Amino acid sequence: MRLSLWTVLLLSILFNAAKGTNYHHNPRVTLTEKDVSFRRHRLSGEHNRTELLQGPKDYSIYVGGHRKMFLIDFQAPSQSKEGVCEYDITILHKDEEDLFVCGTNGIHPVCCHTPKETLCSCKTYSAEGSAPFSVNERAPSLYIEKELYSTANLYAQGDGAGIRRHGGTRGRIWSGANKTEQIYVGMTLSGPRADRLQDRIYTFLVERNLDQHPEADLWVSRVTQVCKADRGGTKAILQNQWTSLLSAQLFCGLPERKLGFKHLLDVSILHADSWRDSRVYALFTNGWGMSAVCIYTMGDIDDVFTKSSLKGNRKPVPNSHPIKCVEDSRKLPQEVLRQRKDYQETNDWVRPVNGSGPFMVSHHHYRHIRADRVSGKGLRQHTVLLLSLERGAVHKVLEQNGQAFIIAELHPFSHRTHIQNMLLQPSTKRLYVSTSSEVVELDLRSCQGYGQQCEDCVLARDPYCGWDGSQCTAASGHTIQDVEHGSYLMCKEGGKTAKNVVPHEVHRVPLSARFFLQCPMLSSHAQYRWHHQEQQRECLPAEGQCLLLIEKMSPELEGNYSCVASERDYVWTLIQYELQTEIDTGQLVPSSQHELKTESKSEQLVSFSIAPLLPLLLTLIN
């Protein structure tokens, strides 16, 4: 006994839950090597891990791999070089002077400083407690003023579990013993603040949930802070340990539906002029393999760390909370240090911007996230996310007013592969994608794949791209685009619409013969149909083609066919066919009429030739 209204209500709730918000879940276009120029570099050897770092020149990158380091110059490939190392690279940084490289042979981690051109032929020193022992250990790190801020999970060897700082003159600092397994995902400087003493390091991680509730997730995601100025506590309390460590849950979900994404996979930070406006783009997954992206501001994170009460802390000590970074934490009162040691978790959670839910929920299995800020028409700033997929593809996603629009699925590889790492170079707008054996450079301003017309270019809504009057090209002050609405009217207003030359094919098809019409389906957001003699016929979609199959040619099937697409309120014709019935002269027509078969495209001529034969043709068909 079922009830329709109840059912409909329930289903609508479920749908909305599954959808999250209203937007297209599928990439509008799929671009392969045919559509976009990718530059590729094969790595010698096989690499389980590839660390990527911007090189000394534009379009050059360092790649650290298995006992090798590469400097790849994509503009002058002949100048690329590689060096043999005695270890597998796990950490790669650079500063004004030189490269800072760490690696491991599986037993001993080492680090070294090396001039930028020599790759890893430098004198190493033991890095136990600061760099990972295993290449399988993820270890985000920062290198600031010759000090290395690094991370290690619970099961790493050595004493450095948690967040640690080495190098420099201030001595090393590490976290106390962790109670649970942690996987570090990202690290950033929250700053620069007006008072540089208050600069903090934020670290993003996922850890095994200690909550034993039967419905609690296996994982919980967190952000932690430490003061950059922290020098540890006194001999009695927190010596060589962070005195400013605080941890807050990072929430990503739909609280009203009790749906959460608990497993943080990756973060990307877009720094703003004012540090509080800087944004963290965080990629999560849930137990069902779904993905979600939540956006947090540094200001919101800071507010939680400074304003939330602390878990378990019922007797506040004056001056201890909120934490202020101090010149020398070793001089903090014992009472304060004790509290800092005992209460390291906030009661409040860090929630996404504007109190909203995930910016994006998807059934795609995303793995990496990179965010870029793109200047559009009229000083507008747009945010684009690059999300790697499990099979070697990358989604280019426009973030706009909390809505996601998947501009394109990019296929830098012709085969299915596993993307290990991605590096975004904001100044050159290049994305570097690495696998175990290859690095590919994607030009994010490669725009020709969107189509040949102004409207194609504008509908793409790609902030990197604009129409310059003759082609879809890298956006500039002179190009037309409409990232906000993708309205084709922009082209008319700009007066830059090129004459739309629709390909026109004439085919003579023998009676009763098979034939097919095909039309490229570029946009998955468009509707495609065939128009023929006032009739509309459905597309037969087949791998990016809209087909029309003619099993048996007949006079009724003659005439003009147009493949018409519509997207938003724009309607355009992609290709036109003119089909003419070809008379099988060998059997039906006296040889004196052979001239009909020459390459004539005149409809009149065809109708002339067919008219007298129609009765005969109809007899044959029936």
Added chain:
Amino acid sequence: MRLSLWTVLLLSILFNAAKGTNYHHNPRVTLTEKDVSFRRHRLSGEHNRTELLQGPKDYSIYVGGHRKMFLIDFQAPSQSKEGVCEYDITILHKDEEDLFVCGTNGIHPVCCHTPKETLCSCKTYSAEGSAPFSVNERAPSLYIEKELYSTANLYAQGDGAGIRRHGGTRGRIWSGANKTEQIYVGMTLSGPRADRLQDRIYTFLVERNLDQHPEADLWVSRVTQVCKADRGGTKAILQNQWTSLLSAQLFCGLPERKLGFKHLLDVSILHADSWRDSRVYALFTNGWGMSAVCIYTMGDIDDVFTKSSLKGNRKPVPNSHPIKCVEDSRKLPQEVLRQRKDYQETNDWVRPVNGSGPFMVSHHHYRHIRADRVSGKGLRQHTVLLLSLERGAVHKVLEQNGQAFIIAELHPFSHRTHIQNMLLQPSTKRLYVSTSSEVVELDLRSCQGYGQQCEDCVLARDPYCGWDGSQCTAASGHTIQDVEHGSYLMCKEGGKTAKNVVPHEVHRVPLSARFFLQCPMLSSHAQYRWHHQEQQRECLPAEGQCLLLIEKMSPELEGNYSCVASERDYVWTLIQYELQTEIDTGQLVPSSQHELKTESKSEQLVSFSIAPLLPLLLTLIN
């Protein structure tokens, strides 16, 4: 900084989580009106709710709708009839003598008894507190020995929230006030037991979760028991209320991954000879709109009700738990009644058979479930589930050793529609599916859609179907099937393989002409490929067809093409094409050679005609 091994591990965990178990998620075949004969009956009027009940004859059903009742005879449609009612039907039952009908006009619920042929033209009595006020309220019920066991959710008007019994001579009984919103989904008699006094009524429901934990689901699913013999308590305690009410959580999920399906949607019960072996097939959903089916035995449910401790009960009273049904519960000691009132929930959960997880996890949005037991070859019993989909389709699913195999997706409707209700008639193996305006009868033993060969029939793994030597037909003692493994070898062993006549088409295609080959893709579990001259070419899949597009005919494309499918270890050819290049006689061949164009299928003749022209052809092509 990313790490490949870690990533691979994580992804593999996520995949397995998403998959649940290993089986095909997609229906092997899709069957429409072309493949299966559906019998349909249009209902006059529009109905928000359609109650279905087996009619007095085979292939006849009662349908209760909006102010109407129908008796539809699918075998003799002219004998179908309808009656006008003063209310919308909400409950339909029958016994030996007559029909028992309840309905509502939105303000007053009524019930009546009516002879089976008169439909709803009977004298009604007020049913406040026993039948639903609103057609939108789901209300599973049972009608046993002139007593009505019915259900009502919290927000129904009247005093009957929960489970209630009316009619008969024993006076009415209802549940106490519920603390939370409940939606009742199913009801069944757990029995007959050896001692009929111990027979219980089990009710299945979903209710708002009172657990305020931030990660607790919004919903929790339960099964409750009451003794059929229950007569309520004393004037002081539980008067006219159940004294044997117990409720247990119904768990469906993957506990090791902390993944649960908390929202029960529907149940179907397969009674066994021994009541403890009877099985409950329960359909759940989660917040993401995914579906899961879990299977419970009545014995396991009974074990939880009799062996589990009760929530909050720390001072057990002798003789009170486990609950034994008694002849007259009004004579139970006050102490026992007080305990029955205070402790109505078990600590233990009811878990799926064999301690396993869900039998089936799917991204399909299933809505209704019906289970059928089918006798297969050699006295083997198979279970088939019928699951309705949101768009008007039905999945026919084989349950075997805890694995699901989706035999077919049935499309009884040509358009997208909302299935309101399903009724399975196990004796005739018919499934009745209702929408707001139509009822369709599906013959579950309709087998011709699986194909023309013994192997097609056996690969289908449909326990309703077998190969009789010449066609795929309703299974009997004389037909061949292999539900367990779907092995085509069964056909060879049975010696009943019909001669496989592969369609062979010869086409003469003009040089440079377009052409396409097509081949039906019946099974989504098979791989399809084109074989041509020792080469294999990929299928271009397009809506159930495997296409091969020839853009421009050339001599190299001549010859034989076979469309070859492989599924499990069976490989077969579906269609063969022979392509010959047709010479355009009007331009290239003197008219004296016109006889080449007559309907000749000899390869020799073609090669003879082409050979002397090859140099010329190649020039034209290049």
